[in-house]
Amino acid sequence: MKNSGNEKIFKIFLFVLIAVVVLGIGYAAAxxxxxxxxxxxxxxxxxxxxxxxxxxxxxxxxxxxxxxTAIVDYYDKTLAHFTISGLTKVGDYxxxxxxxxxxxxxxxxxxxxxxxxxxxxxxxxxxxxxxxxLQAGETTLATVKVEIIKSPIDNAVSxxxxxxxxxxxxxxxxATGGTPKSTENPGSGYAYYxxxxxxxxxxxxxxxxxxxxxxxxxxxGYPMFIQDKYVNGITKGLDVGYIRxxxxxxxxxxxxESNLDEKPVFESNKEVLLTSFGTENCTxxxxxxxxxxxxxxxxxxxxxDGYVYIxxxxxxxxxxxxxxxxxxxxxxx
Numbered sequence: 001m002k003n004s005g006n007e008k009i010f011k012i013f014l015f016v017l018i019a020v021v022v023l024g025i026g027y028a029a030a031x032x033x034x035x036x037x038x039x040x041x042x043x044x045x046x047x048x049x050x051x052x053x054x055x056x057x058x059x060x061x062x063x064x065x066x067x068x069t070a071i072v073d074y075y076d077k078t079l080a081h082f083t084i085s086g087l088t089k090v091g092d093y094x095x096x097x098x099x100x101x102x103x104x105x106x107x108x109x110x111x112x113x114x115x116x117x118x119x120x121x122x123x124x125x126x127x128x129x130x131x132x133x134l135q136a137g138e139t140t141l142a143t144v145k146v147e148i149i150k151s152p153i154d155n156a157v158s159x160x161x162x163x164x165x166x167x168x169x170x171x172x173x174x175a176t177g178g179t180p181k182s183t184e185n186p187g188s189g190y191a192y193y194x195x196x197x198x199x200x201x202x203x204x205x206x207x208x209x210x211x212x213x214x215x216x217x218x219x220x221g222y223p224m225f226i227q228d229k230y231v232n233g234i235t236k237g238l239d240v241g242y243i244r245x246x247x248x249x250x251x252x253x254x255x256x257e258s259n260l261d262e263k264p265v266f267e268s269n270k271e272v273l274l275t276s277f278g279t280e281n282c283t284x285x286x287x288x289x290x291x292x293x294x295x296x297x298x299x300x301x302x303x304x305d306g307y308v309y310i311x312x313x314x315x316x317x318x319x320x321x322x323x324x325x326x327x328x329x330x331x332x333x
Contacts, residue, residue, distance in 0.1 A: 051103040052111060052134065052167035053077035054142075056271065062094035063087065070096035070144075078165040080144075087148050095145035097264070099271050100165060102134035106212065108170035109134045113142055119159035122150045127163070130264060133170070135190055135227070137213075137241065137248030139272055141264050191228045192216040192241070198226065200326030202235050213241055213248070224310050224320040226328045238328040240320045242310045244276045244298070251300070251308035253322030269302035276300070 054077055057070035068084035084094045102109045111132050117125040124147045131140040144163050193209040194216055209228075210216045216225040227250065229237035238253040251269045270289045274282055277291035277300055287304045299311040309321035311333055319333040 050107050050109070050167075050169050052109045052165065053101060053103060054080050054165055055099040055101045055139070055275070057096060057098050060094060060096050063092040066092060066094040068094055068096070070098065072098065078167075080163045080165070082144055082146065082161045082163065084146055084159075084161075087146075090148050090151050093145055093147040095143055097267075098142045098144075098163070099139055099268065100129075100134070100142050101139045102136055102167075104136045104169075106136050106214075108136060109167045110170055111140075111165060111167045113144070114164040114166050115144065116162040116164070117146075117159055118161075119157060122148060122152065122157045123159040123161075124149045125159075125161055130268075138239075138250045139268055141268050188231045189229075191230060192225050193228065194220045194222050194225050194320070194330040196329040196331055198228065198235065198238070198328050200235055200238065204228065204230055204233055204235065217243070220330075222318055222320070222330060223312060224318075224330065226320060226322070226330060238322045238326065240308050240310055240322055240328075242276075242300075242312075242320065247276065249276045251302055251310070251322075253306050253308055253326070253328065265306070266302060266304045269308055273300050273302060 054072040057072060057080065060066075060068055060070055063086075065086040065088070066084065067086045068082065070082050071080065073079040073081065080096075080098050082096045086092075087094060100111065102111075111129065111134060113127045113129065115125050115127055117123060126145045126147075127143065128145075129140060129142045131138075134140060142163075142165075144161065146159070146161055191204060191209050191211070192213045192215070193205060195205055195208040198205050208216075208220065210219070213225050213227070217223060223244075224240065224242035227239040227241050228235050229239075240251045240253070242249055242251075249272050251272055252265050270284065273289050273291045277293060277298075281293060282289055282291040289302050291300045292298070297313040299313075300309070302308045303324070305324040306322065307324045309319055311317065311319045317333040318330065320328075320330040322328040
């Protein structure tokens with residue numbers, strides 16, 4: 001009888017242990033991506049909510065005479081191709097720049113590039129990303145550079161270069177419902193607000209600041225907002241976010257202290273405006289791009305000095321901006 005009792009205890013303990021392990025696995029998955037729950041204890045990630053892609057090939061530059069073609073794969077938007085011509089001697093190079101966008105709804109992404117080089121004996125391929133952490137709706141520029149490291153002697157040589165975009169979801173989902181962000185111990189991260197005259201190197205504002213852009217929009221009636229990147233509670237970056245045709249876009253405020261080259265930032269902002277307003281509705285110069293929607297007069301602009309703004313026309317005209325001095329705000333226009 002004692003042995004029989006021990007067997008029952010052992011079986012019950014084993015059943016509980018297995019149940020805890022199964023539930024523990026489900027919890028770990030929920031920390032990284034939104035989950036769909038069916039009628040059983042199994043769970044599956046909803047991959048459709050997490051989408052980071054190459055949007056377009058921006059430009060090719062390099063040594064005198066260097067050229068080629070950079071494209072985004074038609075069927076797989078996480079894959080880009082680069083063909084090169086005009087390289088003749090050691091040290092010659094060509095590089096392509098691509099625009100990358102996090103098209104996810106609320107999920108941030110940590111991105112990197114995986115490069116394939118079919119001829120490493122003669123060619124060196126390097127890559128760089130302006131910003132490898134992208135919040136939902138953000139864009140960045142990725143660059144791939146190909147350089148000759150050994151001169152061919154008898155026959156011409158070539159290489160095929162493919163670039164794969166690798167993205168991992170960040171655990172940055174935040175609750176909805178309009179709850180303002182706590183600023184007591186802010187640490188580092190992103191905040192979203194609609195207010196006046198928030199500037200670089202200031203402390204996070206105490207009013208009209210939220211953990212996610214949806215709350216900022218819903219509570220203030222603007223289809224736009226300011227994204228504040230802060231470190232230890234101090235503002236270090238300011239961007240204008242806005243929604244057009246149900247898509248989220250960001251214009252990056254160029255800040256001298258961020259040590260960013262102004263040209264790539266301007267090129268990125270230009271691409272965002274052309275995409276969100278349509279190329280036919282924009283005028284472009286070397287230092288400025290301006291776009292106007294002919295149907296509702298909504299207006300967007302970006303300068304090489306970092307002045308970016310969006311104007312929304314409606315019952316009352318409103319604007320969100322970041323100026324060249326590092327001040328930002330959303331106000332009546």
